[in-house]
Amino acid sequence: MKKVIQMALFLAIVAGLSGAALSFxxxxxxxxxxxAAIASEKENLVQLYSNGEEFKVVETNFxxxxxxxxxxxVIKGGSVKAHVYKGSVTGYGGASSPIVFLVALEDGKYxxxxxxxxxxxxxxxxxxxxxxxxKDNIVGTDIGGSVxxxxxATVSSKAVVNSIKEAAKHYQENFK
Amino acid sequence: MKKLDIxxxxxxxxxPIFVLLLGLCSALAITTSLTNAxxxxxxxxxxxxxxxxIISLLRKVIPHEIRIPxxxxxxxxxxxxxxxxxxxxxxxxxxxxxxxxxxxxxxCIILGRAESFASQNTIIDSLLDALGMGIGYTIAVVxxxxxxxxxxxxxxxxxxPFDGSQVIFQFELFGDYAISLLTQPAGAFITLGCIxxxxxxxxNRKSKKVGGQ
Numbered sequence: 001m002k003k004v005i006q007m008a009l010f011l012a013i014v015a016g017l018s019g020a021a022l023s024f025x026x027x028x029x030x031x032x033x034x035x036a037a038i039a040s041e042k043e044n045l046v047q048l049y050s051n052g053e054e055f056k057v058v059e060t061n062f063x064x065x066x067x068x069x070x071x072x073x074v075i076k077g078g079s080v081k082a083h084v085y086k087g088s089v090t091g092y093g094g095a096s097s098p099i100v101f102l103v104a105l106e107d108g109k110y111x112x113x114x115x116x117x118x119x120x121x122x123x124x125x126x127x128x129x130x131x132x133x134x135k136d137n138i139v140g141t142d143i144g145g146s147v148x149x150x151x152x153a154t155v156s157s158k159a160v161v162n163s164i165k166e167a168a169k170h171y172q173e174n175f176k
Numbered sequence: 177m178k179k180l181d182i183x184x185x186x187x188x189x190x191x192p193i194f195v196l197l198l199g200l201c202s203a204l205a206i207t208t209s210l211t212n213a214x215x216x217x218x219x220x221x222x223x224x225x226x227x228x229x230i231i232s233l234l235r236k237v238i239p240h241e242i243r244i245p246x247x248x249x250x251x252x253x254x255x256x257x258x259x260x261x262x263x264x265x266x267x268x269x270x271x272x273x274x275x276x277x278x279x280x281x282x283x284c285i286i287l288g289r290a291e292s293f294a295s296q297n298t299i300i301d302s303l304l305d306a307l308g309m310g311i312g313y314t315i316a317v318v319x320x321x322x323x324x325x326x327x328x329x330x331x332x333x334x335x336x337p338f339d340g341s342q343v344i345f346q347f348e349l350f351g352d353y354a355i356s357l358l359t360q361p362a363g364a365f366i367t368l369g370c371i372x373x374x375x376x377x378x379x380n381r382k383s384k385k386v387g388g389q
Contacts, residue, residue, distance in 0.1 A: 007242050014246050018253035025257045029264035036267050 005058035043071065045084060048104050048112035049074050053081065065170050069161035074104070082106035083175055086116075087163035091129075091156040093120020099129065099156060103164050105143055107170050110164070113138045118156070134160075146166045182301055186308025192285045193316035193368075194375055199285040202276050203317050208328075213321035215269040215337035217314025219262065219277060223254050224286050224313075225306040228294040230254075232302035235295045246283075247290045255280045269337050285313060315340035323358070323367050330354035 037057045038045075045055050054075040062068045067089045074082040084104045090101040097120035104112035115130045128134060128150055135155060137148050148163060150157040192198045199220075206216045230250055231238075238246050259277045260271045270277070272288030280286065289309055294302040326332055357363045 009237050009244060010239060011249075012243055014249050019260075020251050021253055022256055025260050029260040032264040033260070036264070 023170070038072070041086070044102060044116055045072060045074075046085075047114045048084060048102060049082070051076075055084075058083070060170075060174065062170075065166045066165055068161075068170060069100075071167075071170070074106075082111060083171060084112070085167035087160070087167060089159035089163045091118065091121050091159050092126045093118075101129075101160060101163075103138065103167055105167065105175075108143055110138050110141055110143060122158050125153050127134060128153045128157050129160055131141065138164065143159075143171060179301070179304055183304040183308040185361075186305065186312040187315065188312070190309075191312045191316055192288075193313060193320075194372065196285075197287075197366070198288055199283040199370070200311065202279050202283055203313070203320065204271070204361065204368065205274050205279075206273060207317050207321035207324055207364060207367075208334065208359050209272075209325050210318065210321050211269075211335045212272055213267055213317040214314065215266070216273055216276065216335075217310070217317055218337065219258055219273070220280060220283065220285070220313050221307070221310030223251065223258055223280055223297050224253050224289060224310045225303065227251050227286055227290055228302040228306035229299060231294040232288045232297060232299045238295075243295065244291070247287060251286050252281045266337065285309060319371065320364070320367055323371070324363060325359075326364060327355050328358035329356070 003134065019119075034057060038055050041057075042055060049055075056073045056075060058071045058073055060071055067087050068085055069088050070086040072084045072086075074079050074084060082104050083106075084102055086100065086102055088098045088100045093099075099115065099121065101115045103110060113135050118127055118130060120154070121127045121129070123172035133152055143149065144165075147161045149161050186192065188195075190196055193200065193203050202216065202220075206212045227247075228251055231247060234246075255278065258280075259270075262277065265365060270318035274328075289305060293305045297305070326349075329348075330351035332342040332345070333346035335346075336344060342366070355363075358367060
């Protein structure tokens with residue numbers, strides 16, 4: 001019996017030490033990892049927010065939101081000002097070359113929208129999702145409200161609209 | 177001389193991949209490019225040295241009955257540390273090695289060396305053993321990835337594993353005739369099988385020569 005307790009104690013001490021070592025390395029590396037994670041996205045995010053805001057990656061599970069790829073907090077003056085979602089959807093160009101876009105949600109409204117990648121969409125048709133006409137459909141409207149698709153570019157615009165709906169749902173469930 | 181032998185046996189005579197056939201899972205999976213192989217080799221050398229060192233230090237303290245769980249905790253901790261450090265400082269290598277870094281935990285080479293060598297030998301010997309085995313592993317994955325990348329993509333490229341933008345060399349020889357099967361998992365088995373067969377052939381010939389004289 002004494003031996004068993006001794007061994008259990010030994011194992012517990014080893015596990016405790018390993019936990020201490022891990023938390024030390026975690027504290028050392030976590031800021032760098034966070035910064036690297038946002039660095040690749042920062043040049044895209046400044047397209048929406050360019051007045052010296054800070055960005056932070058939000059760790060979340062997108063299991064129920066297949067078209068969402070990431071969500072970023074926009075921090076101004078120490079408090080969270082808005083959330084930006086990155087979506088990747090299949091447009092007219094097929095699944096191998098998706099449409100990638102960012103949409104910003106702020107104070108109950110969509111406050112920004114920009115397309116990062118739509119090179120496989122038909123020029124002049126599918127690429128209209130980049131134009132002001134479609135952007136004006138989105139920006140300024142209430143979160144969760146319906147967004148019109150573009151007639152003539154239904155495949156591309158509907159994919160984006162559906163993904164924005166997912167972002168709105170995720171936003172309302174997690175950040176409201 | 178004996179110390180040198182401990183170091184040397186890991187390189188060829190007891191090469192973990194080609195002779196002991198340990199740690200094949202990671203070795204087959206990451207050998208799609210030379211850069212990956214070298215990066216993985218370095219990670220394994222790091223973990224192997226540290227685990228052998230710690231286990232050899234503690235070999236008199238660890239109760240015999242629970243030595244395996246203790247080894248696993250130590251190795252898992254080291255691997256997790258290496259993983260976090262790689263994620264922080266060598267982002268590109270980290271993304272290309274992906275899931276195979278955590279898999280170092282179950283890499284039999286490390287547990288095998290801990291159990292069969294470090295737990296019975298002094299610190300210096302264990303260190304030499306880890307170095308030899310680690311370098312042996314690296315040589316093996318570099319050889320496999322050399323053939324896989326050359327035949328599979330028709331060219332060779334080597335980037336600095338710690339900074340993907342630094343190209344050491346990159347050329348293409350016969351891109352139109354590349355056999356892309358070799359970059360697939362099945363190609364890893366075929367490549368390894370051919371190399372093992374060659375080593376066997378070589379050994380047989382050598383022993384026949386010795387026998388004939």
